[in-house]
Amino acid sequence: MNKTFILAGALSAALVGTAHAESVLKVALNADIRSTDPGVNRDTNSDAVIMHITEGLVAFREDATVGPLLAKDVQVSDDGLRYTFHLRDGVKFQNGKPLTSAEVLWTWKRFLDPKTQWRCAPEFDGHGGAKIVDMSAPDPLTVVFTLDKPNGLFLTSTALPECGGSGILHPDSVAADGSWKAPIGTGPFRLGDWKPGQYVELLRNADYSARDEKAPDGYTGNKSTTLDRVRLLVIPDPAAAKAALLSKNVDLLIDVTPLDATELAANPNVRVTSSGTMSVNALLFQTRDPLLKDVRLRQAIAHALDSAQIVEALTGGRSKANNSMVASGSHYHTAVEDQGFAFDPAKTAQLLREAGYKGEPIKLIVNKRYAAIFDMGVFVQAMAKASGINLELETLEWGTQLERYQSGNYQMMAFPYSERLDPALSFDSMTGDKDKEARKVWDNPDARHWLREAQREGDITKRQALFDQLHQQMIKDVPMIPMYNGNAIAASRDYVKGLRTWPVSKPRLWTVSVPNSGSN
């Protein structure tokens, strides 16, 4: 009797197990995350994971403009000082509790508390970008932010992935003593398990309140998912990650090099997807260097390089050369920004003569952490040599190069700027007073003035004019040579559907579907 009962139980359990087969996606992560606290102790992988768990009031759309996410709409006062966010009704946190303006205020007060060490606090406390002077909640579904002066980047900064998208958290995310526990957000996935050095697991948020749009749109739109579970496996070695994909130990690689992409694309069971991002790979000049302070020498180097050919070789044709800090994918990138440095060896020879250059060696710093940066240095060295410019490569470990960048201690440097989702942020990364911040590359008072205007201005037409001016001046001054915008390349097994890369080089796994376990 007992045996029959146990057998029946086992059979029914097996049947139930079959009926509830899970939809599981296994993704390779090239390094472990640093923490699960949005925008605190972060790096790009931490941001990528947290953006699946938490959501902010606004978020980036597919075209890198900003649209509402937890907010139903956003109203900006005529003087540009007051931002009123009306929250969507019926949104629930992953612990089942409803989202109200109280949680929004709690989250933002925590973000702005210096003890939190939120990466983006300077963008909102007056140290860098905007200054929030007041936050209030007139009713349970309305939040009002007041700034000290107009700021064209307020919404953009709010949505930045490095700020964790300013994801709104439930207060139960922290312990009674204020220490971090785990994120309780409103995103389509909740945090399952994080085994440091091994994997991060996300589970579907069954209570997810999706927006009304029919489809996902960047980090906003309808973000409902069919995946039950996502396991992000830490696989630091690219060869091992490739092997894992080929053996179906993982379904998706989200960070593939152009070389591997070409190889993987030849496999009939693998699909490769790519799109341009807003990161910038550039050649920096130290404009205070005794040799390179002469703009004619910098111009000579710029005209010695066939950017189109270099970029074609570096990216396998996936990216086009872009000599502007305004990314190719930005809606601010127009015909003006297309005007870059022409490849003109005759002009190079003339400029070198005028500058009195006699083949003095110029050190070009590269690193091997970012293969594209090293390769770019090699191409640049070869092309410069053809024009009689003596570049010497100096290969440094990434941390050492970063220190040299920060201190301005270099002649030339091939450098990867991480993506800035607004041209004002891109220009801000390299424009400024070198006496105050040695890392700044371009120290031109006019440019600094135009940049300040672009950061303050909210009107798109006026901002466009300012970015055009900045670009044209930068081409004249040649403090650096932006070469091209990076590429987000993903490779997946053929049964992975819905994967889309976009200008923000981070995955959006809610768009992805895979067959249930056992069927692939």
Added chain:
Amino acid sequence: MFRFISQRLAMSIPTLLLISLMVFAIIRLVPGDPALLMLGDMADAHSLEVARASLGLDQPLPMQFLIWFKAVLSGDLGHSITTNEAVLPLILDRFQVSAGIVLVSVLLAALIAVPAGLLAAWKQDSALDFGVVSTATLLLSIPSFWLGLLLLYAFGIKLGWLPVVGYVSFGQAPWQALSFIVLPIVTLTLVELGAITRMARASAIEVLRLEYITHARAKGLSERAVLWRHALRNSFAPTLTLIGLILGNLLSGIAVLETVFTLPGIGRLMVDAIYARDYPVLQGCLLLVTFVYVLVNLLVDLLYPLFDPRVKL
């Protein structure tokens, strides 16, 4: 014996002190700091200042050392700058992974290599000797990562018998755990076979030429008795030293293999800590590694008298 062990352990204290001071100083001489690496190219002066202050990096170096050292003396190795995990449990957890693989691999390698070396020495200049020496030289010449990748390709991708990535501990799922560590163990065993075989062969050749072996044979002892009872025992001491060195070396991290097989071991932890300038983790790892070296060498010294009666403790 007890006095010997106590003396050796006591001698390790100044070594550990010196190492901790050197590690502390050297890692800070390397350009770049954790705050800078955390903020990357977005590091503005204010954010950098705040981050450095929060990590205690704004204090003078001697003060930083004293704070860390005082905590170490009370058993607190601090917290990881990268993940904020407590360093001691973190490194012990990771060390277990590496130690399990290394101990099994070295044991297997020794069990195969020592008899193989002895047999090759016994049949010196024969086809068997040539085969053993050639195989050992080949294995000695293969880089571990390349062999690992080959095995991954064959058994993971082509045959699909074993998983290519991942790790679970034996406590969680023993069979699954085994499937994850088979390839790393095989790789490491094969790589270490070469050196141990060659050392075992060279030592055995020397011993087999000695007069007491001739005497043993003249006494009418069987070749088996000559080899196992006399030649092996007396020729094993140098091989044991080598095994000790290999063990100490491998226990300090098999970072390359751990990266290829995505194992969360101490080697990978250390490499990650170097790249991230995670000072507390790196300092903790190196202290542990130094201590392990001391222990392994002590163990070898304790085993020596078993094989070489001339050595007295």
